[in-house]
Amino acid sequence: GAGVSQSPSNKVTEKGKDVELRCDPISGHTALYWYRQSLGQGLEFLIYFQGNSAPDKSGLPSDRFSAERTGGSVSTLTIQRTQQEDSAVYLCASSLTMGPISGANVLTFGAGSRLTVL
Amino acid sequence: RKEVEQDPGPFNVPEGATVAFNCTYSNSASQSFFWYRQDCRKEPKLLMSVYSSGNEDGRFTAQLNRASQYISLLIRDSKLSDSATYLCVVNLSGGYQKVTFGTGTKLQVIP
Numbered sequence: 315g316a317g318v319s320q321s322p323s324n325k326v327t328e329k330g331k332d333v334e335l336r337c338d339p340i341s342g343h344t345a346l347y348w349y350r351q352s353l354g355q356g357l358e359f360l361i362y363f364q365g366n367s368a369p370d371k372s373g374l375p376s377d378r379f380s381a382e383r384t385g386g387s388v389s390t391l392t393i394q395r396t397q398q399e400d401s402a403v404y405l406c407a408s409s410l411t412m413g414p415i416s417g418a419n420v421l422t423f424g425a426g427s428r429l430t431v432l
Numbered sequence: 433r434k435e436v437e438q439d440p441g442p443f444n445v446p447e448g449a450t451v452a453f454n455c456t457y458s459n460s461a462s463q464s465f466f467w468y469r470q471d472c473r474k475e476p477k478l479l480m481s482v483y484s485s486g487n488e489d490g491r492f493t494a495q496l497n498r499a500s501q502y503i504s505l506l507i508r509d510s511k512l513s514d515s516a517t518y519l520c521v522v523n524l525s526g527g528y529q530k531v532t533f534g535t536g537t538k539l540q541v542i543p
Contacts, residue, residue: 347531356535357476357519370530405475419464419523421531423475 316340318424320406326430327396335391335427339408346389347421348381349405357405363389396431403428433458436522438534446542449510453537455520456502465496465503466521470536476519479505510541 319338327333339346348360359373363383374380378396383389393400407421438455445451457465465482480487482494482503493506507514520534 349533357533359532362530419531420466420478420481421476421521423477425475 318406318408318422320404320424320427322427323425324428324430326432328432329398330395332392332394333396333429335393335404335406335429337389337391337406337408337424339387339389339406340422341387343408343410343422344386345409345419346383347407347409348389348391349407350402351405351426352402360391360404393429396429398431401429401431435459435524435532436520436534438520438537440535441538442540443537444540444542445510447510447512449541450506450508451510451539452504452506453518453520453539454502454504455534455537456500457520457522457532458501459522459524460498460501462501462522462524464523465494466523467492467494467503467505468519468521468533470517470519472516476533479518507539510539512541512543515539515541 346363349357403426467479468476470476486495517536524530
């Protein structure tokens with residue numbers, strides 16, 4: 315697609331429920347990132363994909379969080395047994411490739427999925 | 433020490449003023465650098481890349497100082513529309529493309 319697409323744009327759920335957030339990156343972008351941003355805070359790195367593999371999962375806050383990517387394209391971030399502290403905007407970004415070449419590793423973000431856990 | 437550090441601000445400046453932000457990074461092996469802009473309740477968007485020799489894009493000038501491990505962003509003739517949070521971004525080397533964002537510097541341009 316023309317840009318990074320995320321869904322849902324807004325999700326309100328009850329504590330303890332599971333949620334799935336979807337990211338559809340720019341076509342041809344091999345690198346995909348998930349970040350989380352709480353109100354008034356900076357971006358918190360969650361996980362990075364290169365193709366379908368995740369070389370860095372170090373940012374996932376707990377084992378309730380998982381993510382997968384299939385076909386080198388769409389990624390799903392799953393949060394099990396949601397807690398109120400999970401409330402945040404979840405941002406997905408993609409980039410053309412890995413490596414130090416400046417132009418190739420510019421990240422383009424989706425509009426985010428705003429999660430509210432009641 | 434944080435990998436990427438920025439003064440959170442806010443920087444409140446009058447229209448037409450010149451303002452500069454710095455961002456320090458801890459890993460000397462960092463390969464590439466960027467400034468992103470984030471408007472309230474919006475996603476970050478690329479403002480400009482930062483090249484070793486420094487680069488300019490209209491009213492915006494970015495510089496890199498590898499010796500002191502910081503990058504800077506200078507905005508001349510500030511406009512009301514420049515009000516936003518400016519995020520420093522550093523790509524670290526090390527086998528894959530680790531991208532680290534600073535927490536951002538908030539700029540408010542006042543009429």
